[in-house]
Amino acid sequence: MFWEQLLNGLTLGSTYALIALGYTMVYGIVQLINFAHGEIYMFGAFAGLILVSFFGVNLIVAMLGAMLFCMLLGILVERIAYRPLRGKSSRLSALISAIGVSIFLSTLMALMAGTNTHRYPDVIAHHTFHLGSLDFSLMQILILAVSALLMLGLQFMVQKTRIGKAMRACSQDLDASYLMGINVNRVISFTFAVGSALAAAGGVMVGVYYNAVWPYMGMMAGLKAFAAAVMGGIGSIPGAMIGGLSLGIMEIMGVAYLSSSYKDAIAFGMLILVLLIRPQGLMGQKISKKV
Amino acid sequence: MNGLDAAITQYIDPYYLRIMILLGINIILALGLNLITGVTGQLSMGHAGFMSIGAYTSAILSMQFGFSYLMALLAGAMVAAFFGFLIGIPTLRLEGDYLAMVTIGFAEIIRVFFLNFEPGGKAVGLSGIPQHTNFITVWLIALLIIALNTRLLKSRMGRAFYAIRENEIAAASTGIDTTRLKILAFTVGSFLGGLGGGLYSHYMYYINPQDFGFMKSIELLNMVILGGMGSIPGTILGSFILTLAPEMLRIVAEYRLLFYGALLVILMIFRPNGILGDVRIYDLKKRWGRKEVKTCQS
Numbered sequence: 158m159f160w161e162q163l164l165n166g167l168t169l170g171s172t173y174a175l176i177a178l179g180y181t182m183v184y185g186i187v188q189l190i191n192f193a194h195g196e197i198y199m200f201g202a203f204a205g206l207i208l209v210s211f212f213g214v215n216l217i218v219a220m221l222g223a224m225l226f227c228m229l230l231g232i233l234v235e236r237i238a239y240r241p242l243r244g245k246s247s248r249l250s251a252l253i254s255a256i257g258v259s260i261f262l263s264t265l266m267a268l269m270a271g272t273n274t275h276r277y278p279d280v281i282a283h284h285t286f287h288l289g290s291l292d293f294s295l296m297q298i299l300i301l302a303v304s305a306l307l308m309l310g311l312q313f314m315v316q317k318t319r320i321g322k323a324m325r326a327c328s329q330d331l332d333a334s335y336l337m338g339i340n341v342n343r344v345i346s347f348t349f350a351v352g353s354a355l356a357a358a359g360g361v362m363v364g365v366y367y368n369a370v371w372p373y374m375g376m377m378a379g380l381k382a383f384a385a386a387v388m389g390g391i392g393s394i395p396g397a398m399i400g401g402l403s404l405g406i407m408e409i410m411g412v413a414y415l416s417s418s419y420k421d422a423i424a425f426g427m428l429i430l431v432l433l434i435r436p437q438g439l440m441g442q443k444i445s446k447k448v
Numbered sequence: 449m450n451g452l453d454a455a456i457t458q459y460i461d462p463y464y465l466r467i468m469i470l471l472g473i474n475i476i477l478a479l480g481l482n483l484i485t486g487v488t489g490q491l492s493m494g495h496a497g498f499m500s501i502g503a504y505t506s507a508i509l510s511m512q513f514g515f516s517y518l519m520a521l522l523a524g525a526m527v528a529a530f531f532g533f534l535i536g537i538p539t540l541r542l543e544g545d546y547l548a549m550v551t552i553g554f555a556e557i558i559r560v561f562f563l564n565f566e567p568g569g570k571a572v573g574l575s576g577i578p579q580h581t582n583f584i585t586v587w588l589i590a591l592l593i594i595a596l597n598t599r600l601l602k603s604r605m606g607r608a609f610y611a612i613r614e615n616e617i618a619a620a621s622t623g624i625d626t627t628r629l630k631i632l633a634f635t636v637g638s639f640l641g642g643l644g645g646g647l648y649s650h651y652m653y654y655i656n657p658q659d660f661g662f663m664k665s666i667e668l669l670n671m672v673i674l675g676g677m678g679s680i681p682g683t684i685l686g687s688f689i690l691t692l693a694p695e696m697l698r699i700v701a702e703y704r705l706l707f708y709g710a711l712l713v714i715l716m717i718f719r720p721n722g723i724l725g726d727v728r729i730y731d732l733k734k735r736w737g738r739k740e741v742k743t744c745q746s
Contacts, residue, residue: 190545241717249491250720253673256666257712264705380552380662387549422560425553429538432550436541 160291162413163406168297168366170405171304175359176382177389177397178311179352185328185392186348188248192255193234194356195379196262199372201227201357202364203266209280216280220303220361224354231353232346234258240342259375266372274371277364300362307355308398315394320347328392377421381408384428390441399439404428453582465583467695472586473647474687478671479597479680480640485669486678487601488633489613490539491548494555495641495668500660501528501558502642503649504568507577510650512567517580521646528642529635531558536634555665562657573656574649581651589647593640598680600636609633610678674715676722685724 176198183191204223208214214222238254284295315321323344326334335341363378364370381404389400404424411423431439457465481495506524509515515523531554538550562568569575600606611619612626620626649655667690675686693711697704715723 184545190548238713238717242720245720247677247721249485249673249677250716250722253670254713254716256670257709257716259709260705260712261709264703264709268702268706376662380556384549384553387546391545418564419560422557425556429550429553429557432542432546433538436543436546438546 158413161293162409164291164293164297166406166409167402168300168405169409170385170402171301172359172363172366172401173378173382173385173405174398174401175304175307175355176378177386177401178308178394179356180383180386181389181391181394181397182324182348182352184386185394186324186331186345187239187243187251189239189251189255190383191239191349191352192252192379193238193258193262194352195375195377195382196259196266197227197231197234197353197375198356198360198378198382199266199370199375200230200262201353201360202370202374203270203275203360204357205361205364206275206277206370210278216299216361216365219280220358223357223361227353227357227360228350231349234262235346235349240345259379263372263375270372272372274369276368277370280365296362296366300366303358303362307358311351311355312394314351320344324348381424384425388428388431388438390438393438393440396438396440403439453584456583460583467691469581469583469586469651471687471691472583472590473581473644473651474668474671474691475590475684476593476640476647477644477668478675478683478687479593480637480644481668482637482672482678482680482683483597483600483609483640484633484637486672486683487606487609487613488630490630490633491544492551492634492637493548493662493669494535494551494553494558494665495637496660496662496664497551497555497558498528498532498638498641499645499648499664499668500555500562500655500657501531502645503655503660504562504565504574504645505642506646507574507649507655508567510578510580511574511576517578517585517650521643521650524646525639525642528645529639532634532636532638532641533631535638536631539630539634552662552665555660555662559657559661562660568657571657573654573659575654577649577653577655579651579653581647586647586651589643593643594680594684601680605629605632613678670712673722674712676724679722679724682722682724686722689723 176194179194179197180191183189183194201223204226205219208219208222209216238258239251242251242254281296281299286293286295286298315324323334323339324347326337326339327341327344331341334344382401385400385404386397387400388404389396389398404427407427408420408424411427412420415423460468477495477499480498481492484490484492484495502524504524505527506515506520509523510517510520535551535554539547542550563571601609608619608624608629611622611624612629616626645660671686671690672683673686674689675684676682693708694704697707700707
């Protein structure tokens, strides 16, 4: 029972982590809570659904297609709604702009697809594996494997490649990076693209796993993922991974052992508790303020 | 006063009357949030949580314990203020977006609590609340709050609030007790949130935990930021625009929210610091005064 719940928690948590990574990367560079990120995740889930049901592609191709689509969407959103504001307004104006985009995108999808829940066709065999007393499905393995692969890939990209180096430089000091000849706008676009692609992968997998996709799915998922990013220490990539996984586990355990009607309250309650003990999040660095 | 109210309901179209009452309530709520976020600079994204505490407390007190209208409103606001005080305490340690997350979490916990709260009718909501709130009461209270708020922001304490927003370390080093003032801002702000909630529940007749979700908090935050952070005229203008916009956008029917979202983005692109960014009644008076002097000289 316990191990099964732990596995469920890890599955849910790794999807939170995928979304949280987008929040944390964008935040790390432009200090913006990208509230439209949950909607990008929702668009990813729908893009995957359309690819699977109208073009009959398999799950992996659908996921790649959704990721590509959301990359473009993320770049577009950044161009239209955030770039004109950058540098000349407070961070809160950008936040309102992000909220505007979020309302716009979710309404747009509701107008196009209707407000009811859509189901994914059977794209993956309902096969259950047994390992001792532990039952797990093929989809769970796929979610865990794909998430792990994407996160390792991201970590490699950020630490080892040239663009990753530029991203790290930008997150330390945007102005100094600009002076050093880094094309800051391109790095920011790239960050939005990568974050959106990860969210899209999460969206497709959640859509298949829970067999439900609807236009307002982005809001709660976005909130939870933001909570995960903050819990891990916003701006920190390993923090988002750990935050996502622990939030997922806490939520599943809370439902299993405490009460299911308080599901969302448990997740947020734990988050507040973590922040009260460690105000900078689990992996965040304490930044001393300069006068 | 009852006669006046009767006259108002007779001559004003009920639809417009309803919008004006909701506008008054929104102004009270937004001024509370303005004090926390706009003036003191502590990003709160859970104002609807305080609103729901005020709404439920006052509704239950007046329905089941026979409290008079004003007493119920006051009690609801006091309970909300107490929770605001509790939330104010973590602000000592948390900053910026960490604080925002705690306020979001708090509001979500309150919502889930009321979804499971027996005396509040659980998910079905609470109905049959006596409809005491009318145009006169809302606007009397709103004008009183606006006047008090203007006095507060002009006072020594109000200046200290602005100082904390501008630079907390500098404020502390000039001898401002930032801790006490931040908690105070949260307490007063959530008192106003609870008051607005009480007025709301005694007007709507029926309340439901979903009325006070994350989107409501965001709507209130939009009012504060859109009008211009920290400015009372700005907050009133923001409340005015965002109360009216959904009504005006009824022409476009199902595309309403689409336009609403686009409107937020466009307004922010063209007026990044809010429509009346940091315009204060006090400054306006000074500016007008100065103009007169200039015309005399020339």
